Amino acid sequence: MNQKGNYIKVWDSFIRLFHGLLIIFLGGLWWTVENGRMELHKDIGIALLALLIVRIAWGIFGSESARFRTFLRSPAAIAKHLCTVFKGKYEAENTHSTAGGWAVIVMLGLLLSQVLTGLFSTDGILFSGPLSNWLSSDGQKAVTSWHKSQFDVILMVIAVHILAVFFYRLRGTPLIASMVHGYRKNSQQAPNLKPGWQGMILTIAVWLILMLLL
Ligand code: HEM
Ligand code: HEM
Secondary structure (H helix, E strand, O other): OOEEOOEEEOOOHHHHHHHHHHHHHHHHHHHHHHOOOHHHHHHHHHHHHHHHHHHHHHHHHOOHHHOHHHHOOOHHHHHHHHHHHHOOOOOOOOOOOHHHHHHHHHHHHHHHHHHHHHHOOEOOOOOEOOOHHHOOHHHHHHHHHHHHHHHHHHHHHHHHHHHHHHHHHHOOOOOHHHHHHOEEEOOOOOOOOOOHHHHHHHHHHHHHHHHHHO
């Protein structure tokens, strides 16, 4: 059912699970480094890579609301959208907001780059990423320092992401609940959603392949 009274379903179960797992995995990746559990750090990183690969595919072939071409708009459209939000006249769309669309791309890109640099990183003593011996010692050092400093950038972007979500709430547009249960009060037509389980099965398949390869 994609419509319940005034509520339409905007997010399929794969997107919602993906978002929940991002939060859990991010905490796990940080915790494992703090506690020297680097094998687990790698395993969570590989599971994150599987999720990101399928999220990117879902952005091309998946639900209408999750497709990149649905939510990526021009700078002029973003400026107009922000004026509407500031005036408190914005009604949540049946996809990401016009400004939020590009933020999604930035977050997905940074997370992908973080996993890829992790694969080539090393602590120089006890643990090395599975592809680190493809690089010279100088290359390993450069990528590891990139991996470490990029995490701070990710934390800053996430802080802005969370502040933006609360800003929309203050201007009268709640977004968080629909990322949890999928539904949003909205007068627009419900988007065409793909069954989320397809994304989940695909993620498990990609994850198993990555575990065999890495
Ligand atoms: C408790 C903290 C968080 C809250 C309340 C939150 C809230 C949200 C909400 C409401 C959306 C949907 C926005 C919309 O309707 O357009 C969203 C999307 C998103 N968030 Fe978060 N978020 C949190 C933490 C995170 C973290 C830690 C990450 C990254 C590691 C993250 C990455 C993303 C991404 C990539 C999307 C786009 C989802 C997609 O289209 O696949 N969020 N978040
Ligand atoms: C397969 C994936 C990954 C591998 C193999 C990997 C590997 C590594 C290695 C070798 C280090 C250096 C540890 C040290 O010098 O003590 C490191 C540090 C770190 N990694 Fe990863 N990583 C991966 C994915 C990720 C991801 C996805 C995140 C976060 C989104 C992340 C966050 C961190 C953080 C926060 C540090 C410590 C930074 C610091 O000490 O300042 N890693 N990782």
